[in-house]
Amino acid sequence: MAARSLFLALTRNANKRVPFRSISSTSEAVHPEAIINTSHESEDEEEEKDDLKSRIFRLRLPKRSVTNVLQKWVDEGRKITASDLRSISIDLRRSHRYKHALEISEWMVSNEDEYQVSDSDYALRIDLMTKVFGVDAAERYFEGLPPSAKTSETYTALLHSYAALKLTEKAEQLFERIKGANLSLTAITYNELMTLYMSVGQLEKVSVIVQELKSKNVAPDLFMYNLWVSSCAAALNMDEVRRILDEMSIDLSCNESWIRYIKLAKIYITSSHLVNSDSNSLVESEKVITQRELITYDFLVILYGGLGNKVKLDQIWKSLRMTGQKMTGRNYVCILSSYLMLGHLKEVGEIIDEWKQSATSEFNGSLCDKLVEAFKENGLTDKATRFLVVLSEKGCDLTDELR
Template sequence: MNSRRLISSGSWLVRKLCTATSEKAKIKAAVAAASPMRNRLYPRLSALAATGGTVSEALNDFIMEGKKIRKDELGRCVKELRKYRRYQHALDIMDWMERRNLHLSHVDHAIRLDLIAKTKGIDAAENYLSALPPSAKNQLTYGALLNCYCNNLMKDKASSLFQKMDELRFTNNTLPFNNLMCLYMRLGQPEKVPELVDELKLRNIPRCRFTYVVWMQSYANLNDIEGVERVLEELAQDSEDKCTWTTYNNLAAIYVKAGLFEKAEACLKKLEKDMMPRQREAYHFLISLYAGTSNLAEVHRVWEALKRAFSTVTNTSYLVMVQALVKLKDLEGLKKCFEEWESSCSAYDIRLATSTIRGYLSGDLIEEAELVLGNAMKRSKGPFHKVRELFMVYFLEKCQFDLALQHVEAVVSEMGDWRPAPETITAFFDYFMKERDVDAAEEFCRILKSKNGLDSNAYHLLLKTYVAAGKVAPDMRRRLEVDGIQLSQELQDLLVNVCRE
């Protein structure tokens, strides 16, 4: 059987996965001494991710060069670093400010608390708030901690803190209510959102745009389209200024998800006619939502409108269009769009190649897909594991195990820390079950275990392979215990068949 290749090369794969390390990226001189960027603070701080220096060193060097650092400039740097999720560097700036005895405002304390939660954990954020002087324990800092609780789905702590804020009269605006609404949405309890809106009404607190958007989405999650439309009517009566592009974009997305394509397209037409901002993102939303309604003609029309509206078309715009064409299975249009981008792009984006390959493979255009991969490997440093996994899944579904294994070997050679995506793991085990090949499944599990990827889901699939093959493994229960796998009811049921003597 072809899958014996996995067994014969299995020990090599395990050794390779355990010992290979990805090649360290070469650090460019991000801030050359002669560059005018040396006179600006943010480029130096931004470059620290590549240079490996510290924030304190960068700030101190800047001052030693005779340059002044204004507090508002530091604030802008913190804002930019947060935007790019460089939370530790942003926190380091605020720590440096404190050491320099720069006054931290209430807003600064709230931002710092949020950064501490993101870098050091909730306990550290709680301790920071406790240590603040009474004047700094206000609506902003309590609100920041509430936001942290909600982001981390800590329902009990969020509810308790909200009650305390209520007692301190810190809940006289929509922000804390919005935080709780988002928490309930993420916890799968959308029915609680209208209750919070009723409380806002009871307290005569004006609803903001975001409140209306979450409120609409809560009814959508409850499959209550009439409820969504009632919220829209109330929003229109409340204030026309709150009926924005974002409002109708979200409404159109709700209609698309509900399969109400006529309503969705009517909404999109209104957007384009009355509220269309001159932003690339607006065109991106239109393209994606028209793809959701399966309207290929409108997708192409908006795409041409985007290209007329902007002198340059970004990689992100091409990616949105490629993904839309893949969704609509317009392989001819996909080929034209990708080749147009590939021939003119200044920076090769592996995401575009990956999406295009996904589209080609869905249409069994294997030669075209392999050609894209070959060109991508010439023009990009990767990583290529995601695109190779697409080939693995494709070949496994076609029962061409040898070809799938070639891509496994290639990924192992290219990077040592590869952990397959869940859908890739499922595809391998589906093949093993179909072939009733327990030996190959066990070898694949050894590969997963070498990179800490042998979890309860993988064991579940392994046990199903044993059942499909009609084979037993008396020591399986002990293996699960050694690997710390918690036994769900389904796993226990499978073990009854697999562990029998």
């Protein structure tokens, strides 16, 4: 069926892989001050507090200085621990107050002897500098680090910045430097490059990175498997998807969350059989899957399309468009396949119009051809025919084979 042939690319959103955000957190733009206000029971209670975190959060505007607040706290004879700073920084990043979080990072680095700055602190600073000043500033900061601070974490942080901005050439060059540095790597570094390849449509390179990871005896993680499965499914290689799922099940690292993922992934390659089945237990299991495991909206679109849940499908598609991320042909084909499977041709026509008019994603007739072929191959000839009619009505160019 079409759904099993069109389980498509997992990209950051996660912006973005780090931090990962849930569907609910990205479906609506939230002003930082709104987040701040909801973290306190009332404005009056907030004003009454006089701990360091409250003072910092009362700054509100980015132009106001966290450094001044920290210095005043110290001048009052109060102590600031590294744990305090890291905790406040986490809350600031959750509220998208990156400039203030960067000031805390600067304070820690400026007082390195006192706070024993870790590799993770340096890596976080690279990420924050990218968000506040741009990737060029982050790059200069990284290059200026002493050799002892150029670790797998800081290299990976810069690689993440390149990947998030889809700077493929820079990312590949940095990856070669990483390999030449003889560092002890984890799957996270490889995942960054795989995520980049997924986002720019270079699916064939994902498997190459997986093989390199294996050759270095680096332990795979669930995120790596998820990207690998997605790249093969997007290339319509469902036999390889099944093989990877089987490999996952015998991996010594396989745990309960992996097993849940395997069960859900198998929904996509058998989803037409679930439309009229009792699948409540599987739907319930989705609720406990983290956003790190269900990386993108495409993943959920195919799931709920297979389960026949149009209401949820509408919500997820709306959320995806509200993220502000650049839409790809794979995003459109994914939602088209789900609505087609459910027989909602009105929505299919609307999405085709939206795709054709999109300023960020050129209409790709070849992907529509693949969708038609996938429906036919899986015995859904009637839906394929109806889709062709809609394409024709919308003035889409068809190949000679599909006319």
